[in-house]
Amino acid sequence: MQKSGKFVMIFTSWLLYEKTKNYKSMKKQFIVVVLQFFLLNISVFSQDFWEILPFPDNQNISTLKVNSAGEIFVGTVTGYQDNGIFRSDNDGLTWEMILNTRNFQIFAMSINPIGNIFVGTGDGFYPFLASFDNGLSWDTIPVPFSSGFGEIAFYGQDTVLVGTGAYNGAIVLSTPDLGISWDTLFLTENHTSEYVADIAISSNGDIAIGLGCHLPDMGGLYRSTNGGAEWEFLGLFNRMVENLEYNAQGDLIIGVRGGFDGSGGIYAIYHDNPYQIVECLEGPNVNGLALNSQGHIYAGIGSPNGIIRSTNNGQTFELLDGGLPIGEMGSIENDNNDYIYALTDVGSHYIFRSINPTVTGVNKLPGYNKNYSLFIFPTPVSEVLQGKIKGKLSDGMYEFTISDISGRQIMEDRLSLFQNSFSLNVSFLPQGYYVFTIYSNELTCSAKLIKG
Incomplete structure (x- = not known):
């Protein structure tokens, strides 16, 4: 209603x-x-939309990510407890600390398409850590600075991007070899309060950077269409551009958290007019932003407080506050099953999740087995799908199926698994959303496949 x-x-x-x-x-x-x-002018969804996932109430959460197997990872910024990364493999019912950073807070976390976890901490000696076995062990990634950083992104399959605020401006560094070498990809100078708030990468490789700022004559939105070799300033100067998301069509959705030259709001650069910034909603401070697999926009906002949704690419919005507390909402995340997760804007232990998947007709993917995790990429895929399974499996032939989101089976065949990896040509599939399942006597793993 x-x-x-x-x-x-x-x-x-x-x-x-x-x-x-x-x-x-x-x-x-x-x-x-x-x-x-x-x-x-927005509509109000009056039924409860959100549920609370249990999490230790002596911790404050800074970041949340979900891998393609449905495991939830949370980073903390608690001042009086050990900080670190927590993992739940049962929908948040129980949590295990898989990384203890002691007094050092977790500033950023990101999970790449094959499930490797990268973490930015407040440790001046070891600010960048990575796990390649789902959190069982952690490696230190060398970085050329000692300050913490607030954003981690992935360009292609091998290059890691990190963004932060340098002593005189915002900076993005890239490494193709896990820290052996670093290149400066983006830098602003004489902007002492500027920092990289978000990095978004489109399916065709465009890189967008949103800058936050605490002093005037800074901030805004930048873009590179050639892998970071050249950058162009697109606009929103003197604004805190803190949230960016590309949808499958290449539209860039922009969340602004106020600034010296106006209020907050949601903006968009649509793919058919790549140099025009369109104002979708003026006013609220946007603290978090996520898109589900159909491109629906979810934003955590303040003034008014809550979470808003647009199902028509930013033309109209509705307020989804059923089940939320009174107060500003913060980071928003989407998982592979199209559930939406939300955090409060101020540090707390609360995790909110949509009661149901946000795409009609989609149920939670079947066959989750904590001993195995399936990761498929790229997303969306145009021709060749790459896959990797975390867990001990023998090389050989495995059965697989591809079904549409209603459950109708499109294809059933066998594929060759070698060193837990496989590739599959899916160029014959029409554009859309599918469920890919691989199975044998010992496992059943599923993941959402988006055909672009």
């Missing part, structure tokens, strides 16, 4: 009281000045 609603936010107002006094009379003058207000 939905009902229409209007929210009026008055950003700044004050009452100016002037009292003029002379010997004959006393004059009182009240001047009410309203500097700025805006009206949001």
Whole structure:
């Protein structure tokens, strides 16, 4: 059930009281000045949309990621407890600490398409760690600076990008060999409060960088269409561009968290007009942003507080506050089953997840086995699908199926698994969303396949 609603936010107002006094009379003058207000026309989803996943209440969460096998990973920033990375392989019912960083907080975490975990910490000696066995062990990745960084992204299958704030501006570094060598991919100079807030990479390799800032004449949105060799400034100067997401069509969805030159809001650069920034929703501070597999936009916002959704690529929005607390919402994540996860904007132990998948007709992928994890990439795929299974399996032939999201089987065949990896030509599939399942007597693993 939905009902229409209007929210009026008055950003700044004050009452100016002037009292003029002379010997004959006393004059009182009240001047009410309203500097700025805006009206949001959005609908309100009145049913409960969210559930709370249990997590230790003595921890504050900074980041959350979900791998393609459905395992949830959480990083913490608690001041009085050991910090680190926690993992749940049973939908958040229980948690295991798989990395203990002691007093050093977790600033960033990202999981690449084959399940390798990369973590940025506040440790000045070892700020960058990686696990290639799902958190069982951790390796130190050498970096050319000692400060923590706030963003990790992946360009292709081998190159890792990290973004941070340098002493005089924002910087993005890239390494193709896990820290043996580093290149400066992006740098702003004489912008002392600027930092890299988000990095997004499209399916055709375009790189977008959003910059945050704490001083005027900084911030904004940059893009490279040639792998970082050249950059162009696209706009939103003096704005805190803190959330970026590309959809399958190549549209860039932009979340702004206020700034010195305007309020927050959601913007878009659509693929058919790559140099025009379109304002989709003005006003709220956008603290988190995610897209599900159909490109629906989910944003954690403040003023008004809650989570909003657009199912028509930013044309209209609805507020999904059923089951949420009062307060600003923060980071938003999507998993391979199209569940949406949300954190509060201030540190807390609360994890919210959509009660149901956000794509109609999709149920949780079957066959999850904690001993095996299936990772497929690229996403979306146009021709050759690559796959890797985490777990001990013998080389040989394995059965697989491809089904559409309604469960109708499209294909059944066998593939060759060598050193837990395989490749499969799927160029014959029409564009759309599918479920890929590989199975044998000892395992059944599924993952969502997006054909572009």
